Amino acid sequence: xxxxxxxxxxxxxxxxxxxxxxxxxxxxxxxxxxxxxxxxxxxxxxxxxxxxxxxxxxxxxxxxxxxxxxxxxxxxxxxxx
Amino acid sequence: xxxxxxxxxxxxxxxxxxxxxxxxxxxxxxxxxxxxxxxxxxxxxxxxxxxxxxxxxxxxxxxxxxxxxxxxxxxxxxxxxxxxxxxxxxxxxxxxxxxxxxxxxxxxxxxxxxxxxxxxxxxxxxxxxxxxxxxxxxxxxxxxxxxxxxxxxxxxxxxxxxxxxxxxxxxxxxxxxxxxxxxxxxxxxxxxxxxxxxxxxxxxxxxxxxxxxxxxxxxxxxxxxxxxxxxxxxxxxxxxxxxxxxxxxxxxxxxxxxxxxxxxxxxxxxxxxxxxxxxxxxxxxxxxxxxxxxxxxxxxxxxxxxxxxxxxxxxxxxxxxxxxxxxxxxxxxxxxxxxxxxxxxxxxxxxxxxxxxxxxxxxxxxxxxxxxxxxxxxxxxxxxxxxxxxxxxxxxxxxxxxxxxxxxxxxxxxxxxxxxxxxxxxxxxxxxxxxxxxxxxxxxxxxxxxxxxxxxxxxxxxxxxxxxxxxxxxxxxxxxxxxxxxxxxxxxxxxxxxxxxxxxxxxxxxxxxxxxxxxxxxxxxxxxxxxxxxxxxxxxxxxxxxxxxxxxxxxxxxxxxxxxxxxxxxxxxxxxxxxxxxxxxxxxxxxxxxxxxxxxxxxxxxxxxxxxxxx
Numbered sequence: 169x170x171x172x173x174x175x176x177x178x179x180x181x182x183x184x185x186x187x188x189x190x191x192x193x194x195x196x197x198x199x200x201x202x203x204x205x206x207x208x209x210x211x212x213x214x215x216x217x218x219x220x221x222x223x224x225x226x227x228x229x230x231x232x233x234x235x236x237x238x239x240x241x242x243x244x245x246x247x248x249x
Numbered sequence: 250x251x252x253x254x255x256x257x258x259x260x261x262x263x264x265x266x267x268x269x270x271x272x273x274x275x276x277x278x279x280x281x282x283x284x285x286x287x288x289x290x291x292x293x294x295x296x297x298x299x300x301x302x303x304x305x306x307x308x309x310x311x312x313x314x315x316x317x318x319x320x321x322x323x324x325x326x327x328x329x330x331x332x333x334x335x336x337x338x339x340x341x342x343x344x345x346x347x348x349x350x351x352x353x354x355x356x357x358x359x360x361x362x363x364x365x366x367x368x369x370x371x372x373x374x375x376x377x378x379x380x381x382x383x384x385x386x387x388x389x390x391x392x393x394x395x396x397x398x399x400x401x402x403x404x405x406x407x408x409x410x411x412x413x414x415x416x417x418x419x420x421x422x423x424x425x426x427x428x429x430x431x432x433x434x435x436x437x438x439x440x441x442x443x444x445x446x447x448x449x450x451x452x453x454x455x456x457x458x459x460x461x462x463x464x465x466x467x468x469x470x471x472x473x474x475x476x477x478x479x480x481x482x483x484x485x486x487x488x489x490x491x492x493x494x495x496x497x498x499x500x501x502x503x504x505x506x507x508x509x510x511x512x513x514x515x516x517x518x519x520x521x522x523x524x525x526x527x528x529x530x531x532x533x534x535x536x537x538x539x540x541x542x543x544x545x546x547x548x549x550x551x552x553x554x555x556x557x558x559x560x561x562x563x564x565x566x567x568x569x570x571x572x573x574x575x576x577x578x579x580x581x582x583x584x585x586x587x588x589x590x591x592x593x594x595x596x597x598x599x600x601x602x603x604x605x606x607x608x609x610x611x612x613x614x615x616x617x618x619x620x621x622x623x624x625x626x627x628x629x630x631x632x633x634x635x636x637x638x639x640x641x642x643x644x645x646x647x648x649x650x651x652x653x654x655x656x657x658x659x660x661x662x663x664x665x666x667x668x669x670x671x672x673x674x675x676x677x678x679x680x681x682x683x684x685x686x687x688x689x690x691x692x693x694x695x696x697x698x699x700x701x702x703x704x705x706x707x708x709x710x711x712x713x714x715x716x717x718x719x720x721x722x723x724x725x726x727x728x729x730x731x732x733x734x735x736x737x738x739x740x741x742x743x744x745x746x747x748x749x750x751x752x753x754x755x756x757x758x759x760x761x762x763x764x765x766x767x768x769x770x771x772x773x774x775x776x777x778x779x780x781x782x783x784x785x786x787x788x789x790x791x792x793x794x795x796x797x798x799x800x801x802x803x804x805x806x807x808x809x810x811x812x813x814x815x816x817x818x819x820x821x822x823x824x825x826x827x828x829x830x831x832x833x834x835x836x837x838x839x840x841x842x843x844x845x846x847x848x849x850x851x852x853x854x855x856x857x858x859x860x861x862x863x864x
Binding site: 198200202204216220221225227233236 | 318351352461470471562563564674
């Protein structure tokens with residue numbers, strides 16, 4: 169399951185970030201912002217138009233991600249969705 | 250005392266939203282030298298301070314960065330200067346890394362990354378007051394020992410809140426002896442630091458969660474955003490009115506007084522009263538509106554609401570080829586496109602930034618208001634529409650809306666024309682809500698006022714004088730039957746332009762007023778006033794208000810056509826100059842000016858011919 173598929177108010181744990189292409193600066197940046205294995209995430213809010221972007225809590229910080237960005241974050245399977 | 254020692258060179262570094270700029274203002278008293286780094290549009294801000302021991306120091310406020318693996322020009326500057334690799338900037342003697350004490354999971358990673366550079370460094374644990382209020386317990390001694398870096402605590406928004414940092418500047422900070430092992434996982438290190446030294450009662454602030462639940466709600470959030478926007482425009486147009494009247498009255502009194510001193514020199518008197526003070530008055534009147542708008546923008550920005558607005562509108566703006574982040578620059582452009590275009594620096598994607606810059610002049614800036622107000626008052630009756638609205642207000646709203654709608658269309662066209670279809674990223678942090686710091690707000694307003702007055706002082710004044718000169722010389726022949734302006738240079742230029750503008754209904758007087766109006770839109774009104782005053786055949790006609798004069802002489806079609814012209818026309822040299830500076834390219838200036846003139850001409854042509862056909 170990927171972060172882009174997580175519903176509003178749901179928690180999960182990050183498994184890894186997948187690069188969408190070689191030299192993917194977005195994937196590297198997600199890593200630096202704290203999207204690393206074992207880190208809990210939570211979808212705090214969803215944008216009102218077209219259900220995009222999503223507001224994600226990671227660590228003590230909230231980031232707004234568009235769906236293609238969130239799709240790079242792979243979640244640990246079996247976490248209560 | 251060590252006054253003879255060379256000035257200490259300090260660089261403030263930190264993640265975005267760490268309170269670095271407030272700390273910079275606290276350290277330097279807000280007095281900063283602002284410029285750009287060579288070759289890039291990244292703001293360079295430097296201030297000075299004296300340490301408690303009396304040593305002078307230069308403080309450089311580096312752009313906020315999440316990482317030394319730079320993804321924007323801002324971050325590249327920060328990376329290069331911290332590493333001592335920048336071509337023009339010397340490596341700082343001391344790096345002060347500013348952290349938000351409530352956001353350590355993110356900010357500590359950057360400290361560890363900076364530490365790897367092996368340069369003298371001090372950590373400023375900022376916003377300690379907020380951290381205490383939220384019950385966050387930070388064992389500073391344990392953190393200091395684990396990090397092996399000196400740590401001071403600061404509260405940038407409080408008087409004396411940077412005292413510990415200032416005292417620390419007098420302590421010699423040793424270059425770290427051994428560079429840390431670059432293979433260690435920084436995230437794992439942050440986790441162990443947090444486990445050893447920080448107790449968080451909960452990951453987020455209860456207040457933030459509460460506000461966000463309302464403000465980001467799918468329906469409620471958009472309703473609140475609409476209400477906020479409505480409040481802002483209401484304030485700009487009604488609250489600023491008494492202040493504007495006061496400014497206008499003051500300028501008029503000064504003009505009469507100075508004019509009275511010059512009665513022995515009629516020519517100079519005419520220049521001073523009709524040229525300089527008339528021009529100054531029409532323009533200074535807009536200062537209150539601009540300041541009220543910026544007061545709101547600064548309040549929203551400081552409080553942390555603007556990124557929420559960007560979040561709510563991102564998809565809408567993304568679909569037309571913009572980004573949620575463009576909301577802030579475009580909102581500023583309602584006051585004036587210049588600060589708006591400068592604010593596009595916060596947009597990381599160069600394509601999104603360019604699109605925002607190109608459409609920013611379509612937002613109805615306050616300089617268009619004098620033109621709109623004059624024409625609407627003269628030509629549109631105060632009919633009630635649907636019992637609640639006034640027709641004049643409706644027309645004004647339509648003009649604003651036409652600007653916004655055309656900006657969306659233009660952005661969409663730019664998106665379709667662009668060959669590079671690779672991903673546009675958002676990745677935007679929504680910071681904690683904060684009570685705005687009155688000091689920062691006042692400093693921000695002061696900066697805006699200075700920029701505006703600078704503009705008035707330079708361009709507008711010299712143009713008003715130039716137009717007075719063109720309209721007064723050469724003097725008419727002794728047997729002249731027409732008003733003097735018909736014989737002047739301005740009259741000749743106006744007649745020469747007339748064939749081009751006749752299809753859109755502009756007479757030669759409008760053409761003349763358009764020339765100085767090229768420098769700044771608001772000048773067009775004072776130019777029209779000058780032209781009509783000087784072209785009057787009788788003293789009574791000259792004294793009549795401009796509104797009355799044009800209501801008698803123009804057709805409705807001409808008035809509507811001029812309104813449509815002003816929705817689009819790029820009549821602002823300063824905006825074009827700022828586009829040149831911010832994009833470093835003349836090509837973009839030509840594109841902006843070209844498409845805006847084309848739209849203006851087409852819109853006016855359509856409006857004029859339709860109105861003529863229908864009336």
